Amino acid sequence: MKDSYDVIVVGGGPAGSTAAKYAAMGGAKVLVLEKDREIGVPVRCGEAVDHEGLVQFIQPHKKFVAAEIRNFKLIAPDSTVVQPNIKGLGYVLDRKFFDYELARIAANEGAEIATKVYVDGVIKNDGSVTGVSVQYHGDRLFLKSKIVIGADGVESRVGRWAGIDTTVSMHDMESAAQVTAANVDVEEDTCYFYFGERYAPGGYLWVFPKGNKTANIGLGVAADRSKQKHALKFLDEFMAERFPQASVLTKIAGGVPCAETLEKTTMPGLMLVGDAAHQVNPVSGGGIISGMIAGKMAGKVAADIVKQNDMSLIGKYEKEWQDSLGARHHRYYKIKKVIYKFRDNDLDSIAHEISKLPQKQQTLGNIFKQAVIKHPTLILDVMKLFF
Amino acid sequence: MIEIHEDKCDLCGCCVGVCPENCIDLTENRISIEHEICTNCRKCEWACPFEVFEFKNEKVRLKAAV
Numbered sequence: 119m120k121d122s123y124d125v126i127v128v129g130g131g132p133a134g135s136t137a138a139k140y141a142a143m144g145g146a147k148v149l150v151l152e153k154d155r156e157i158g159v160p161v162r163c164g165e166a167v168d169h170e171g172l173v174q175f176i177q178p179h180k181k182f183v184a185a186e187i188r189n190f191k192l193i194a195p196d197s198t199v200v201q202p203n204i205k206g207l208g209y210v211l212d213r214k215f216f217d218y219e220l221a222r223i224a225a226n227e228g229a230e231i232a233t234k235v236y237v238d239g240v241i242k243n244d245g246s247v248t249g250v251s252v253q254y255h256g257d258r259l260f261l262k263s264k265i266v267i268g269a270d271g272v273e274s275r276v277g278r279w280a281g282i283d284t285t286v287s288m289h290d291m292e293s294a295a296q297v298t299a300a301n302v303d304v305e306e307d308t309c310y311f312y313f314g315e316r317y318a319p320g321g322y323l324w325v326f327p328k329g330n331k332t333a334n335i336g337l338g339v340a341a342d343r344s345k346q347k348h349a350l351k352f353l354d355e356f357m358a359e360r361f362p363q364a365s366v367l368t369k370i371a372g373g374v375p376c377a378e379t380l381e382k383t384t385m386p387g388l389m390l391v392g393d394a395a396h397q398v399n400p401v402s403g404g405g406i407i408s409g410m411i412a413g414k415m416a417g418k419v420a421a422d423i424v425k426q427n428d429m430s431l432i433g434k435y436e437k438e439w440q441d442s443l444g445a446r447h448h449r450y451y452k453i454k455k456v457i458y459k460f461r462d463n464d465l466d467s468i469a470h471e472i473s474k475l476p477q478k479q480q481t482l483g484n485i486f487k488q489a490v491i492k493h494p495t496l497i498l499d500v501m502k503l504f505f
Numbered sequence: 506m507i508e509i510h511e512d513k514c515d516l517c518g519c520c521v522g523v524c525p526e527n528c529i530d531l532t533e534n535r536i537s538i539e540h541e542i543c544t545n546c547r548k549c550e551w552a553c554p555f556e557v558f559e560f561k562n563e564k565v566r567l568k569a570a571v
Binding site for chain 1: 548553
């Protein structure tokens, strides 16, 4: 580790490694700082991605793909199962190996990666971020950089230290718990989603298979509704009821910022990407691919800033994001707010109507139509998306 | 006063994300809270998936003057 770089990336997840890769490809001297001792662990993620999203960055490979997904099953509160007719392909990743691979690729492009380095503050000069302070093996060091990219996840503090408020509202934070379990009998090409108050109020419960009778089984509860009963209790109850024979290989906690993207993701010398910028699909809670898309945008802009020595270019990143995925997430967020209003009996009746249709017509579009019938104000909310 | 049951903590950062005062510090293997900044708002307690936080005195404190 040297004491000065062009770009310092805080956080070695998918968003951070992708930002580092593109900044390094653009000719910048890049350092990635990871607080944990190893890139890729602990995994705090359901690990599902779609094929189209993934191949924008990397071809699927058996070393980091645990399962191929071809079906969804949506389970209503009263156990009615809807299997939407979906043509796409998805994967459940092994994030440990996936993150490792992304970091390796960034390193091969010239980025330097350091683990077990805890960033405990940013250095500011005249209103600009000019570096970070870190704790490393008992020492406190000050590292200078032209640009800091905060890819420090849901627990991000880089933005807040610099003056950008990244606090997640209780309404938007999904308080999550997950096990990776063995001896789980599920269809190995199917992702299962359970909805309802008894599984996950204000969120959903997922079962994502990882091959050889293993699966990620987890849930997120909206933090403003987890006061009486916390995520782990919901999960323990579900495991005892649905998979009593399963053995737990890993148990983890997590938080997912199911919000709109922060209004402000940049300031002179600083860009925020991924969960740190709330760049998560607010409906699904998926953030791997969107974090990587933001990472790519930020990394390229960072390299341009360094090359042209022009900090005014920093706004390009924010504009590019907000004009593309940011705008889509804004629409999804409005849909989320409507879904949030559904109670168990609404969800049950939607599922009943859908399951009467022939299998071929059980599409996401028809599910949405039924949702509108059951909850007519939904159409108004959706209309608002277009006006 | 807030008590942190460190033995339950998985270091996930959900609490850090919702803390309005930015007063929770989370390293690779340790969680700590700056008690003089904490206002006892209890958001961390509600958001925590693993029930790590326990508030002994439930009175919300006014924000300390900065």
